[in-house]
Amino acid sequence: MNYWLMKSEPQAFSITDLKKRPQQTEHWDGVRNYQARNFMRAMKKGDLAFFYHSSCEVPGVYGIVEIAHEAYPDDTAWDRKNSHYDPKSTPEEPRWYMVDVRFKRELKHPITLTQIKNQAALKNMRLVQPGSRLSVMPVTAKEWDTILKLSEE
């Protein structure tokens, strides 16, 4: 079992939106960064991920999702009308991948970016490394537990 963190701008797609989707499941498409893509390809069905809200009033971890389907080609890449259209990706040779995520639950208390930065046990999190802008990244079991524990307090 692996742990992850996935970022989304809540005005585009929030944990609440995911909760309202049929089967509470949605494709995680639009990732156009190789490192993030590689992390998605490493995801296994049943892995858990934090749902992180970015570029919003209070950035932070708001909920937990489960990987419901392992990586498969992201067809938005060859849709000309899609804002993430990439002519270098084709159905024959897909460059970008997506996974399906299923809503698990919201955190009782969301853990804000500020809290994460102030927590000694979390100072090595990839999320808070200077210049780290990855939208998909791994989280260690220890970091996972620390955030969960904080969210129950």
Added chain:
DNA sequence: GCCAACGTTGGC
């Protein structure tokens, strides 16, 4: 809206 950090592109 600003801007620092980073990734990608493309000319050479």
Added chain:
DNA sequence: GCCAACGTTGGC
């Protein structure tokens, strides 16, 4: 293969 220019991310 270098590197400048440009675009994007995301916190503030």
